[in-house]
Amino acid sequence: MKKHMNIPIFIPHEGCPNDCIFCNQRKISGSVHTPSESEMDAIIRKHLESPALEREIAFFGGSFTGLPVSEQEKYLQIAEKYVQQGRVKGIRLSTRPDYISSDILKLLGKYSVTTIELGIQSLNEEVLFNSKRFYSPETAIQACKLIQLHGFSLGVQMMIGLPGDSLEKSLMTAKKLIALGPNMVRVYPTLVIRETELESAYKSGRYKPMSLEEAVFWCSQIIPLFDDANISVLRVGLQHTDDLQKGVEVVAGPQHPAFGELVYSEIWYSRIVKEIDKGPEKPGKHMTIHVSASEVSKVIGQHQKNLKQLKNKYGFTSIKVLGDQDTLNQLILEFYE
Ligand code: SF4
16 A cells, blocks of 8 residues: 555646746646646545555646635635545645745645645756746745745755756755755756747757766766755656646657666666775675665666676676665675685
């Protein structure tokens, strides 16, 4: 049985006044369907049938708090009904940092909103400007603090590879986010979506998307920072069913169905290399890697990439990976002649 389940309700931000270069909401507005009350009920009831220890209703897709207050309340009231019936634990939503104020948070506080996720994307001024986000890093930081002050759990979302971004800038964004002490994070590599300004920039050669290898490498440097700070990493990379809705077509960019798996494989590779380098100068011809069962496929890597690289680098003739450890993070290496 699933421990936690989010019941996803996609609320497109029709009439969004912003024009972020990576987003096609304005262009497709009108063709994307906003769920009616009965459709929302149907989605929620359907999810209530699946077994889970706890559930939350999650509004995502646009900037929830940028909607007119009457609409926000309409959606919140529908969700609240299920919380009051004891069938759902709470409500979560995502929005932009510049759509957060004390008044908005007081409104959300009247309902059982537990978590607010902010699409921060970057804390670098130039990257925000290039992406037409048009809020400052300071605004984003203040929004995080205000959310925490009002007692909500804070989720942050960052994008890597936006125009003008670099690994250093993304690492700096991650470090500044960590200093704010969010409860959770999602890291998205930038994809070029059809009918966006980024698509025109890409087609005219003004924007070069990250390669898959680059995006995986950047994430492999960023994710351990959040892990080490005990900030729960909810997602690395986009999930087609959730984030890429109908009407969203990817033209270019580091898209891979198992993006997160590739990132964790890369993280394991670096960790194993570090561990071997700490050990004896000549580690032997055979190596056994002990990790927890859930990590075995990540340690091996897609098409055995990690094992091949380790054999090439250290001259091992055989490497065994055993899933016999108790904890997720445990790593034990044994070498044999
Ligand atoms: S990313 Fe959000 S704020 Fe920006 S244009 Fe799209 S819906 Fe509007």
